[in-house]
Amino acid sequence: MSPPPRLSIVLPTLNEAAIIEATLTRLQAMKAAGVELLVVDGGSRDETPARARPLATRVIASAPGRARQMNAGAAEARGRTLLFLHADTDLPPGAEAAIAAALAEGHAWGRFDVRLAGHHPLLPVIAFAMNRRSRWTGIATGDQGLFMTRAAFDAAGGFPVQPLMEDIEMSRRLKRVSRPACLHARVTTSGRRWERGGAWRTILLMWRLRWRYWRGASPDDLARAYRHVR
Template sequence: MRDIPRLSIIIPTLEEAATIDDLLSRLHELRVAGMETVVVDGGSLDDTAARARPLASMVIISEPGRARQMNAGAREAGGDHLLFLHADTRLPRGADRLIASALADGHCWGRFDVWLEGHHPLLPVIAVAMNLRSRLTGIATGDQGLFMTREAFDAAGGFPDQPLMEDIEMSRRLKRQSPPACLTEKVTSSGRRWDQQGAWTTIRLMWRLRWRYWRGASADDLARAYRHVR
């Protein structure tokens, strides 16, 4: 019978062979300290899962879809606290202590500030805007490293089974339980989306999609629009 981890870090992956070694190596210190790393692969055709197995606490193969993968990881994870981490995002030092402190301070969920790593000169401005918007609205994105208690996850019903905006919808559900803990310590996330597609193009696209979602557009329709632009 395995020890119960304090924190389970759940990482949804798809074709992440180029990044998964580095991510899991960086998480090794937390794993040694008793944290659990759960990689949930959505059927990668590269060797993501094979590369992850020696470095993760467990590797699960799931139906594709970030929400489905994160829910599958949560079902198998043993921790009382859950952290959902993108494969291209790196945690600040002492992330486990920061999360434990935040969740013991009247919050049942939260997120980190984000720093975007890349070449475009607007990335620092975009990151500041993301962090400010999140503080003002109480809505977090997956890039910011969403964390929560298992009780809050269960009470929210897990992530909604939708192909886009699952992080926004999950934030809405969690806000009914408590305001988020908005940690000023920063995760570092890849800015490749803005580098590759252009900063202003990506900003306009994301705001347009968010506006349509707020107005009641279905996540399936928005996902089709997102794939078409990409």
């Protein structure tokens, strides 16, 4: 058996046929260098698995739900380091080396700064606020490209299987292992959530949901509120 890869990238997908080929194409140089690319599909009704299969190391079928999908990918991953990447997010140049350097400094996990791609003039402001808040709190979102050692993932017990805020709760758990590495290099993620839902409306919605979560609201209740507004 070949030695395990240094890094496994886990991409949870659901109905991302329009973008998955472009995302995976941009990761082919990393794959050629030995990085494992695992696409974990949660039951897409479009051609996402078929389009991903020629470009991924493996395509894994999973029960739906981002947390379940990421845990399923981690269970199949062979890498010593895990990177969880959204299908609409692109890594910066040198991402693998940046992750390795951060972990070598003693961090068990971390995330990148984020840039939001799109046309709305508020997107740079939203990204700035996300990055600043993350540095202050040590809490990361999935849009920022969460990475961690296998040992840290196991110590945290994997992603909590909840329909919303799984990245927030995972960050809480990982903070018990170490402070995060907050990399200045930026992933680029789609601003479609804010452009489709309205920037101010989406900002207020996410802050309201986050506040309720900190106050102890059930993730199931929050997910129902999120789906209703969306």
